[in-house]
Amino acid sequence: xxxxxxxxxxxxxxxxxxxxxxxxxxxxxxxxxxxxxxxxxxxxxxxxxxxxxxxxxxxxxxxxxxxxxxxxxxxxxxxxxxxxxxxxxxxxxxxxxxxxxxxxxxxxxxxxxxxxxxxxxxxxxxxxxxxxxxxxxxxxxxxxxxxxxx
Amino acid sequence: xxxxxxxxxxxxxxxxxxxxxxxxxxxxxxxxxxxxxxxxxxxxxxxxxxxxxxxxxxxxxxxxxxxxxxxxxxxxxxxxxxxxxxxxxxxxxxxxxxxxxxxxxxxxxxxxxxxxxxxxxxxxxxxxxxxxxxxxxxxxxxxxxxxxxxxxxxxxxxxxxxxxxxxxxxxxxxxxxxxxxxxxxxxxxxxxxxxxxxxxxxxxxxxxxxxxxxxxxxxxxxxxxxxxxxxxxxxxxxxxxxxxxxxxxxxxxxxxxxxxxxxxxxxxxxxxxxxxxxxxxxxxxxxxxxxxxxxxxxxxxxxxxxxxxxxxxxxxxxxxxxx
Numbered sequence: 447x448x449x450x451x452x453x454x455x456x457x458x459x460x461x462x463x464x465x466x467x468x469x470x471x472x473x474x475x476x477x478x479x480x481x482x483x484x485x486x487x488x489x490x491x492x493x494x495x496x497x498x499x500x501x502x503x504x505x506x507x508x509x510x511x512x513x514x515x516x517x518x519x520x521x522x523x524x525x526x527x528x529x530x531x532x533x534x535x536x537x538x539x540x541x542x543x544x545x546x547x548x549x550x551x552x553x554x555x556x557x558x559x560x561x562x563x564x565x566x567x568x569x570x571x572x573x574x575x576x577x578x579x580x581x582x583x584x585x586x587x588x589x590x591x592x593x594x595x596x
Numbered sequence: 597x598x599x600x601x602x603x604x605x606x607x608x609x610x611x612x613x614x615x616x617x618x619x620x621x622x623x624x625x626x627x628x629x630x631x632x633x634x635x636x637x638x639x640x641x642x643x644x645x646x647x648x649x650x651x652x653x654x655x656x657x658x659x660x661x662x663x664x665x666x667x668x669x670x671x672x673x674x675x676x677x678x679x680x681x682x683x684x685x686x687x688x689x690x691x692x693x694x695x696x697x698x699x700x701x702x703x704x705x706x707x708x709x710x711x712x713x714x715x716x717x718x719x720x721x722x723x724x725x726x727x728x729x730x731x732x733x734x735x736x737x738x739x740x741x742x743x744x745x746x747x748x749x750x751x752x753x754x755x756x757x758x759x760x761x762x763x764x765x766x767x768x769x770x771x772x773x774x775x776x777x778x779x780x781x782x783x784x785x786x787x788x789x790x791x792x793x794x795x796x797x798x799x800x801x802x803x804x805x806x807x808x809x810x811x812x813x814x815x816x817x818x819x820x821x822x823x824x825x826x827x828x829x830x831x832x833x834x835x836x837x838x839x840x841x842x843x844x845x846x847x848x849x850x851x852x853x854x855x856x857x858x859x860x861x862x863x864x865x866x867x868x869x870x871x872x873x874x875x876x877x878x879x880x881x882x883x884x885x886x887x888x889x890x891x892x893x894x895x896x897x898x899x900x901x902x903x904x905x906x907x908x909x910x911x912x913x914x915x916x917x918x919x
Contacts, residue, residue, distance in 0.1 A: 493699040493809040496682045542781060542812055571692055571860045574822060574894045577815025 447589050449559035451480045455549045455579075458515050461564030465595040466519045469562055470526030481533045482556065483519050485512040486548045489541045512537050546582035553590055562593045601635050604642055608669035618645070622725035627662045627679040635669070636677060638730055639722050642669040643677055651790075674735045676719075678703070678807070680728040687786075687808070690861035694819070696785075696808050700729040703807035706782055707731060715773035717804040736804060738796050742789040742827075746835055752873055755834050757916030763831055764909050768902060770801045771824055775898035777806075778817050785809060787823025789830060821895050822861065825887035828905070829859075829867050832880065837866040846872065856890025863889070877915060880908040 454469055456462035466483065473479045487508050495501035516535040523533045540548050553561050565580040573581070580594050598617040605612055618634035620642075630636065636643045649663035662681035667674060680700050686693040704721035711718070719733035745763065748755055770792060774784055784791075785808035793802045810819070830836060837845070839853065857868035866872065867888045870881040883904045886895055895901045 488812055490811055491809065493702040494697045494811065542816075544814060546814060569692075570889070570891065571690065574860060574891070575689070575692065575694070575815070575818040576813040577818060577896075579814050582814060 447559040448480075448557065449591055450478050451556075451558050452482070452560040452562060453549070453553050453556065453558040454481060454483050454519075454562040455545075455583075456483050456485050456515060456519055456564070458511055459564065459566060461566045461595065462515075463519065463522070463564075465562050465564035465593075466522055467526075468593070468595045470523050470528065473526070473528060473532075475527035475529075479528070479532055481523065481528060482558070483516055483523075483533065483535045484549060484552055485516050485535070485537050486545045487512045487537065487539045488543065488545055489539060491542060509537070509539065544582065546579045546586070549579075549583060550587050553587065558590060560591045560593065561587055562595065565594050565596050567596070598633075601633065601644075604635055604669060605644065608642065609644075609667070609672060612644075612667070614644075624677075624679045624724045624728050624730060625726050627664075627681065630664065630679075636664070636666065636724075636730075638724055638732070643667070643675060643732070644669055645677075649676065676733040676735060678731040678733065680730070689819075689822075690859070690863060692861065694810060696810055698807050699809035700731065700807065702782070702785075702809045703731055704729055706777065706806050707733075709777075709780055709782065710773075713773070713776075714798075714800050715770060715776075715803060716806075717802055736793045736795065736802050738793045738802065740790050741792045741794045741801060742830055744794045745831055748834070752834055753875065756832070756873065756875070757912060760832065761909050761913050761916075764828075764905070764912075766799070766801050767828065767831060768905065768909075770803065771898055771902055771905075773803060774820055774824065775902075778820070778898060782806075783810075783816060783820050784823070785819065787820050787827065789827060792827065815896060817897060818894070821898060821901060822887065824898065824901060825884075825895070826859070826862070826865075829865075829869065829884050829887065832876065832884070833869050833872075837869070837872060838864045839866070840864070842866070842872070856888055858889055860887055860889050860891060875915065877908060877911040879904070879911055883908065 454465055489505050492501050520533050520535055538548055561583060563580045563583055568578055584592050600620050601617040614633050616633035620635045620637055621630055622637050630645055632645060632647060634645045643666040646665045648659045648661050649665055650657045650659045662679045664677045666677050681698055683698045685696055687696040707719045707721060710716035717733055717736055719731055721729055721731045724730055748759055777784060784806050786805055791805050793804060851871055857866055859865040859867050867884045869884060870876045
């Protein structure tokens with residue numbers, strides 16, 4: 447497993463930004479690294495909207511936001527000296543499915559040796575009710591290192 | 597217009613007399629206008645509105661104007677009509693607020709999924725003349741399970757050993773019903789004490805009201821499982837215990853409580869019931885403690901919860917000296 451092949455799971459949160467900054471600090475201009483910024487968009491369910499139009503609008507907005515965040519974080523990594531060739535971005539859309547699982551599937555299929563993920567401070571009660579993406583990745587990811595950035 | 601209703605009632609339910617004859621509605625969009633004496637016509641069937649349903653909370657009646665108690669004029673049966681009301685609100689669980697949506701689509705889909713399954717309220721859905729998805733529900737003839745349990749006239753120990761094992765058997769079946777939803781990619785979404793009823797005649801436990809929908813989360817079943825845990829703790833205790841009511845109920849006992857003895861969400865509720873009732877088997881109390889502030893491991897599936905709960909019924913029976 448190539449630990450220099452790094453998958454950074456991001457979203458629009460501050461924690462994701464911190465995770466990207468951390469990778470930038472660690473990798474910098476060092477050679478041999480390959481970084482992929484992955485944004486998994488989990489679309490809201492159709493049930494939550496009165497009609498198809500408002501649902502489609504929301505999905506479109508989510509996708510646009512993800513594209514913007516990916517582009518912004520890529521630029522951020524360049525400021526740490528990572529070259530254009532070193533950083534790539536990927537957007538995956540899912541519905542009614544686990545983001546953690548989507549990240550782990552992508553890690554497996556892409557042969558990434560490291561997953562980097564941000565973690566937001568969650569209370570126990572929130573973790574019970576909503577679950578934690580970073581905890582799931584720490585527990586279930588195989589054949590790779592996991593960096594959790596708080 | 598009132599004549600139309602009068603004639604409908606006269607023709608279909610001649611024995612019925614009303615204080616007021618209202619209008620016939622084919623379009624239910626403006627549900628606030630529809631009230632006592634009106635008739636809702638859906639796919640050629642007529643539903644005479646008797647009143648708006650209401651929820652009682654902290655002694656206050658909260659009317660649900662989009663839920664109408666009706667008589668189906670063709671059959672004379674009592675029905676509940678849930679009209680379309682898109683609402684986004686915050687569901688408050690302890691200190692946590694969760695954005696929640698009413699979804700007629702979700703409820704209609706689950707009604708279809710559970711057709712004929714006695715563990716769920718029954719009903720059908722249809723569109724009114726404006727395309728609103730109306731749900732036509734059978735009335736559950738019964739009582740809230742928590743009220744039924746609370747009113748059993750026994751002390752806790754007697755109740756615990758004599759009644760609880762059978763109640764838990766039924767409750768486990770209700771949990772399996774929730775697992776059935778989860779296995780089909782659905783959630784109940786609002787598992788509370790007032791949403792599990794016990795039918796008068798059959799004693800069957802019935803889940804009601806599943807129109808709440810949420811943004812999908814990493815643990816999609818967490819909310820339902822927490823609801824099941826809270827219900828279990830209520831059933832085992834025969835009521836809720838807080839520091840405040842404990843002073844009245846067990847004034848003669850000295851019980852030392854710490855933070856970890858209380859519910860993870862409802863910070864004033866005691867879940868470590870073994871401190872109150874030492875005869876509760878340790879194994880059952882451990883299930884309760886998964887819902888406490890001291891919990892380190894949470895149930896992620898109903899199966900995990902049932903796996904721990906099932907053997908406890910036998911333990912209670914053994915401790916109580918039943919075969």
